[in-house]
Amino acid sequence: MELSSEQLLSLYRVMLIIRRSEEQLARSYAQGLIHGACHTYVGEEAVATGVCAHLRSSDMVFSTHRGHGHALAKGVHPRALIAELFGRETGVSHGRGGSMHLFAPEVGMMGTSGIVGPCILQAAGAAYAFKLKGTDNVGVAFFGDGASNNGAFHEGLNMAAAWDLPAVFVCENNLYATEIAYASVTRNPEVATKAAAYGMPGVAVDGNDVLAVYQAAGEAITRARAGKGPTLIECKTYRTRSHAEGMRDAGYRTVEEIEAWKQRDPITMFRKKLLEDEEAGEAELQAIETEVQTTVVESAQFAQNSPYPDGATATANVFSESTKT
Amino acid sequence: MELSSEQLLSLYRVMLIIRRSEEQLARSYAQGLIHGACHTYVGEEAVATGVCAHLRSSDMVFSTHRGHGHALAKGVHPRALIAELFGRETGVSHGRGGSMHLFAPEVGMMGTSGIVGPCILQAAGAAYAFKLKGTDNVGVAFFGDGASNNGAFHEGLNMAAAWDLPAVFVCENNLYATEIAYASVTRNPEVATKAAAYGMPGVAVDGNDVLAVYQAAGEAITRARAGKGPTLIECKTYRTRSHAEGMRDAGYRTVEEIEAWKQRDPITMFRKKLLEDEEAGEAELQAIETEVQTTVVESAQFAQNSPYPDGATATANVFSESTKT
Amino acid sequence: MRELTFTAAAREALTEEMARDASIFVVGEGIGPRGGNFTTTQGLYELYGPMRLRDTPISERGFVGMCTGAAMAGARPVVDFMFVDFILDAMGELINQTAKMQYMSSGRIQMPIVLRGCIGIGKSAATHHSGSYYSIFANVPGLRVVVPTTPYDAKGLFKTAIRSDDPVIFLEHKLLLNNKGPVPEEEYLIPFGQANVARVGKDVTVVALAAMVPQALSAADELANEGVAVEVIDPRTVSPLDTDTILQSVHKTGRLLIVDETFMPCGIGAEIAAQVSDRGFDDLDAPIKRLNGAFAPTPYSPSLEAALVPDAQSIAQAIRDLLAE
Amino acid sequence: MRELTFTAAAREALTEEMARDASIFVVGEGIGPRGGNFTTTQGLYELYGPMRLRDTPISERGFVGMCTGAAMAGARPVVDFMFVDFILDAMGELINQTAKMQYMSSGRIQMPIVLRGCIGIGKSAATHHSGSYYSIFANVPGLRVVVPTTPYDAKGLFKTAIRSDDPVIFLEHKLLLNNKGPVPEEEYLIPFGQANVARVGKDVTVVALAAMVPQALSAADELANEGVAVEVIDPRTVSPLDTDTILQSVHKTGRLLIVDETFMPCGIGAEIAAQVSDRGFDDLDAPIKRLNGAFAPTPYSPSLEAALVPDAQSIAQAIRDLLAE
Ligand SMILES: Cc1ncc(C[n+]2csc(CCOP(=O)(O)OP(=O)(O)O)c2C)c(N)n1
Ligand SMILES: Cc1ncc(C[n+]2csc(CCOP(=O)(O)OP(=O)(O)O)c2C)c(N)n1
Ligand SMILES: [Mg+2]
């Protein structure tokens, strides 16, 4: 798939939005502005960016505990993300969710989950609904290597394949589940190969190369929209920060390993490529960087100036308005 | 593995014990002597027989709703099986369980389950305990093709392989789960190939050939005892009776298909082979057949003459004696 | 008025609603061509085909999660568990996803899903096919829990369930399925949270659910001969629970017995007793009594099964004891 | 006496028991070299290695089923869930297998397994990391359910749990983990089913659990200034439940308030109220009152979270209202 300079720069901008927002959240966490957990996506930006670039707001994304990047790439404004982690009414989930419960159905961001696994099933289910209605939308699940050992992976992929559902399963294999090495909890650490058990195509790509992800996602999504069924995409990537803010960086993994992956930073590599291929000039890129930086700083300001939700609303929406008794 | 005539005749005898017991249960069901469900093993006798021939009573078998054959092959007397389905105190589970809850830990029959899936996990767990204690025992799970689509299969096989547990997973692929064709609920109907997802060896054998099953099981069990880890064995077989007594035979499957499989009856085929290879003479086999028939008829008599459990004992053993308060 | 069985009445509701709304689909094991293990979907596959009557693999967790996603995408799934016991493998999806989705999305996502299954002790179904679990579901915010007793209630409540935008657990007792009763031809819906006064009386209030209602009614007949007028109340839905009707009755009778086949600790009987011991305290002339099935798994043998469950005799005795207080 | 935190006290119990009994092993995510997300196993991996401190994949259902099998084979597993919310994916194994195994095997198999996890609302953990579920576990025959409040109770009850031959759910409230309290050097065990009278008083009985106990005690301090003597009872185990101690207190005070952070419908507060409204009816001078957390999922934002849960102020007010009855 050929990309225009405009499209290429948009990919760069989205990755940068994610990176700067995460860095902002890390700082805010250190300042005590974030009340709960905070799992950053630093180092994995190319995955959400390359996949979501293909999606319409009527396509649905289902994500997991490390979901900031997915929300931003799907169209959530950093303002709404940061305000949510600050626990404010202006947050994307109105302060109900925090880092692990990000909901923006208006842009097709159908939620992140504090529980590992369900997003796989829900993406298959949305795909089922699309097929039932006869639309050409797709359901996309983002999840980690750790989720691939969970029964939800097995049951979800098997049903999606059996019924040719328009779903794409994106596994972000960052080698660890919290501090557990993937290779220590499965004898077959090649996630993509597990698709064979379901008669589903499985592809592995460099998750730090946004164009490789874009390419693989494009093929899978085209296939899904055409009614040809689901695909499993394994994106080999790495989180260069700790599992969650406040946790240790190394110990379960070597400093050398972290450094080696930092050398393959998806944003730095892509920036270099844009310049080499003369898709953009230094000035152009710097303009984007400044704009993004400003957006994120203003977003943090906005979040901090936003009110906390009214305690009286704490029990709203347990049941549907239509059936409130 | 070379088998003595004695061993071969023992295999024949065990298959026959299962067949005659099941036929007796089918008759008893029609007579209204069985109070609950009754899933027979007719047509699949070679699987339980070929596998359990390798097991000691200190090895543990975990089974599923279609478990009569596993119980008998592991050493439960037909008397105790039939009495259980008749709901009598002399039953293998003292009338607590019926067809789907057969417990005889004294011979390593650790239970059948009315829920599909758990036996896979429990066999892995017993294997974990054996490894912890340093014995060379094995945990064996019998389950159907339907169970292979369940999350328990995925999580159980993955952990067993990751930790080199001495477990053997025996999938009885009889092509249907109740009336659902396996090929209609998975895009990859070759169960054995699913082992690759876990880096575990997977072998497919003719489940109607008791010697083929014996061979494959022998290799897997030897491997497990030697600490080399688990194996998945897919036994391609067929139940020639309905899913459960009282249900329809065909409709979801053709009469021709059933007939074709009846032509490959594991007991008839093995009997023929025994005569051809001159491992036994007609008289010898008839002697076994008469003895088995007598045993089963006497067992049914015993069961019918046995008392029902005392209602006052209905709440015994909810908690352990050691902690009764 | 014409008479239908409980199952036929519920099936008629499903049939009418599927004709009304093309976004309704059913999933389950054997609900397609087979028409459901309990004939819950008989004849519907022929009308609506596989996309709307989807036979599933044995992946209970998987298809609950899938249907949750489908509901998020605007479909209206009906999950047919056959036996509700099988829902336990899906509790994580049900409690953390399905039930919480409306709250987590601050009302932007609705969850119109019906989860139905057969409950109850009887017919030697044994412990893996005799569960009810409605008291557990009643402890989960976001769920509606329906336990109909008559064919009339089954149809009217099923229609309300399927039109509800909240997740509804619809529970059908195995001993009621073939009971016949009057069902109007013309459409009607029964709102949730409205108990049915099954029999009017002034001396003592008996609250009973599902299969205990007919038992309580025959106990009431027996007591009538002794000159005691028993009022029998069937809550019909345990969440929401119609405590007002119960309180009004206790205001009149001053005496309350709650009969529940399921386990006592933290059961629906406890909730009713707690509500009345608070809001109805001044109306009580005697201690509140509960009569429950034994706190034990369900045994297979008829002699043991019968010993566990309240019946007309034990209910009548409990009423006499309460009147003697 | 020396003081330990709740977590250190429970860890000391585990450490002592693992030294005593080589058949004890622990499974969980990060309980190996990491020493547990809540330091529940800190230092033990160095002593006992991977077979006895097994880091698992994210397969909650799988390892609960596996540990059930291991217990059947004579091992004594401890399942460390980190957050108990994750047990929901294993409810099928827990309820239908683990809890029923002793009954199904008519006492021939024991089930010495401890399932532990962090519970409770607090620290903006949000709705997937704030569950407690002890009222649901209390409705399941075959389970013991332990909810300690003090470090002293945590150690003494953990020792009883690990030596029990019944399955025990051991629940540790996140707001108590770092509380310090006196713990004797010498060994002691606290039997199940013995409530702790945390404060003696004659005017009103308050039953509270876990994090509500300190809140109830400070409410009692407040009321003391108003001349009201509040008796505070901590059941410590909800199954078995020590109703006698509660009844004795109500016999003295005539007034009962049950404070429970978790959901009201069919909760442990309902069970206590039902027991007292039956066996303590004549002792009651006022309606039985319950004060529960709101019937809603747990929101993230501190302003919403605080609005859901009872605290010293709301408890004090509830006591005043009860005294005014
Ligand atoms: C069912 C469940 N079990 C355990 C956890 C605790 N937990 C949170 S994140 C995590 C690791 C997830 O690893 P992976 O899926 O690889 O995603 P990553 O964090 O590496 O992006 C675990 C175990 C959880 N949230 N849900
Ligand atoms: C978790 C669960 N879901 C559904 C059922 C109902 N059920 C009983 S047997 C069966 C089919 C099992 O098929 P398979 O595993 O292939 O074994 P087979 O009966 O063919 O031997 C089903 C769906 C069950 N017992 N447990
Ligand atoms: Mg990972």
Ligand SMILES: [Mg+2]
């Ligand atoms: Mg089968």
